[in-house]
Amino acid sequence: MSEQISQWLARDPDPKTRDELQHLVDTNNEKELTDRFGSRLAFGTAGLRGMIGAGPNRMNRLVIQETAMGLGNYLIEQVADAQSRGIVIGYDGRPDSEQFARDTASVLAALGIKVYLTHKVAATPIAAFGVLERNAAGAVVVTASHNPPEYNGFKVYWENGAQIIPPHDAGIANKIDEATVLPLQLMPLDEAHQKGLLVWLEDEYYQTYRKTMNENPLLIPDGNTDISIVYTAMHGVGAEMAETLLADAGFKKVASVAEQREPEGRFPTVNFPNPEEAGAMDMVMALGKSVDADIACANDPDADRFAVAVKRPDGEYQMLTGDQVGSLLGEYLLEGQPSSLVGNTIVSSRLLSSIAKAHGAQYYQTLTGFKWLTNIAMQQQTKEKPFLFAYEEALGYTVGSKVWDKDGLSALVAFSQLTAKLKAQGKTLWDKLEDIYRQHGFYLNAQRSIALDPKAPPIGDKLRASPPQEIAGKRVQVTEDLKTLSRLFDDGKAESIDLPASDVLIYYLEDKSRVIVRPSGTEPKLKCYYEVISEFDSGMSFAEANELAQAKMDELIQAHQQSL
Incomplete structure (x- = not known):
């Protein structure tokens, strides 16, 4: 050495x-x-x-x-x-x-x-x-x-x-x-x-991006811009363009978290400059409360991801999950352009697939990672079904094909326009989410990581050698193995899967729940992604449906983790 x-x-x-x-x-x-x-x-x-x-x-x-x-x-x-x-x-x-x-x-x-x-x-x-x-x-x-x-x-x-x-x-x-x-x-x-x-x-180049976004037909406001927005760049590089694009779109009530507005690579006010991490959105939500904002928004430090907390009826702010934002944006964009191509990743919610089907749109699914979402979109789009929107649950979204990567700036504008459109109709984002859930079912997603014994044999091999027949008392109807690219049904029928090979196992249960397990390639850890779909009866409130779905999720996670 x-x-x-x-x-x-x-x-x-x-x-x-x-x-x-x-x-x-x-x-x-x-x-x-x-x-x-x-x-x-x-x-x-x-x-x-x-x-x-x-x-x-x-x-x-x-x-x-x-x-x-x-x-x-x-x-x-x-x-x-x-x-x-x-x-x-x-x-x-x-x-x-x-x-x-x-x-x-x-x-x-x-x-x-x-x-x-x-x-x-x-x-x-x-x-x-x-x-x-x-x-x-x-x-x-x-x-x-x-x-x-x-x-x-x-x-x-x-x-x-x-x-x-x-x-x-x-x-x-x-x-x-x-x-x-x-x-x-x-x-x-x-x-x-x-x-x-x-x-x-020079600045002319940045203005070209700005002009392109302003001319993007998917980002043209439909009239109402009377909402209050608070924003944080999280010590990153997004503030100047984010504020400019919002102003260009007609939003006048926009306030930024001053302490987090300028680029500062040491990120002094957050433990971890990731909007998904606990506490990272505290300052923007506090600012939102002080001015009674409709939405509290964030970009991550390089502004390719977008996060939002929405005011609840009780005046508190609650973060939307990446899947909730993706579903809301997907529904909003497809309402205006139904004959389109939309997609998300295997660990993102299946709700987008259901929304796309209802609009007559084409839906596609890829491995985890935005590189797959955009590269596959280019291959699959046609003149009849041009690419419209894609997202991954880790807060990455792209609206249209002006940037073939996740873009937290254009996502911020699109989401602000959705919020304003709903407000003009006398609705909130919670109302819209409820409408979507009532139409398609109440979708709830969660992720957990499980530490494994480093000396134990690979968990993927164990699961493949002895595949589960049921999880949480529910029969496994379909098992997808992305390592062998095979889909096996419980009646013995098999199909091949058209995706690049990856060490991922996906289980679809008889009650429509889904469990995905993905061994980490770098440490003795198993990443597990869970999705449950609950009924949303007409007599139920949003809170009751959420509680029912959460109980179902808790039961699924507990039973699955114990089985491992």
Whole structure:
């Protein structure tokens, strides 16, 4: 390992990480050195993401430069005219993000690839938008999204504007491995600019995104904008564009959480900058209460995800789940454009499928991850059924095809317009949700993780060897195994499944409940996703139906976890 460390120190361009590594060597910190040099950050379909620090198993300038070189060489091989078409580069507000973005630009320019580099922080959807807007060969966004402050990431988009999927992830990874032993060449940005290899994306570019969203027919307001909205950027990069788009759409009663409005990569007012985490929405909900807002909204720090809490009749605010937001948006958008294509992921609610069927729309389902939702949408949409909307339960939504990735900014506008439309009809979002549940059934979703014994044999193998016949006293009618891509019915009939293989088991029960189990690939843990569908009789109130569904959910979770 000492030779590996010496080579690293000789290549590392950053005195800060060189000093950090030298200190670990001087203090003989074997545990830390083994962690940093025992493996390399794996490049996958989400690109790179990891903790900041020295060594190949951390995010740092050398890892970024080698990654950029591998990506550049791969694009030159795979994409026609990649050098002249160029790559868009954007970055978030984390302390190292701008430097990492500039390093990426310097390496790509040295390879003769034109780069379009944002002149300031950019929301992830604004950078992803640039692939199609510039007809670029791809894009890179330096962001760790909603991860803790000690993380950063390197997200890659393909020439179609969507995040990369296989085989490109493996192809890029191989080129990165090659780059680790090649001399690194960087072109100073001033020189790249003079040679026409660097184009700064100034404010005009951001205004192009703004104009495109304002002209998106799915985001044209239908008259009423008289609602009160409070918003937080959660110390991220979304505030300026979010406020601008809302103002453009005619919303005048908009207030932002001042303490969380500006980019601040240390996220001082939240324990975890993820709207799904407990406490993360406290400040925006408190602001909402103080001004009696209709909705309290949030973007995560790179503004690709959207979260909302809605005022209840008692004046308190309650977070909607990702599935509730997805179902409300799906119903709203399909009312205006029923002959469309909509989709969500296997762990998201089946309610969208039911809504789509009622509207005569085409529905599709993919593996977990927005990269699948957009790439598959491009394949499945037709002139008769153009793509309209997709979502995943982890707060990711895309409205229309102007950005082929989740976009928390356009989702914010669409949801505000839905809220305003309902208010003009004398309805609330709770009323609309109740209408949807009364039509399709009361859908409730939950997720749990179970720690497993690391020494025990793989749980997936155990479940496949002895598949459950019933769960919580309910017969398993259909079992889907995405590892073998087979669907087995309880009468012995079998079908094949048209999805990429993945270590996932899905059980459909006789009472319409669904259980999904997915072993974690990185730790001894089983992720379980549950869905129950309860009746919503005409004599029932929303609260009673919710209580009934929750009781059914509690019983299902308890029985299933005990069976494991």
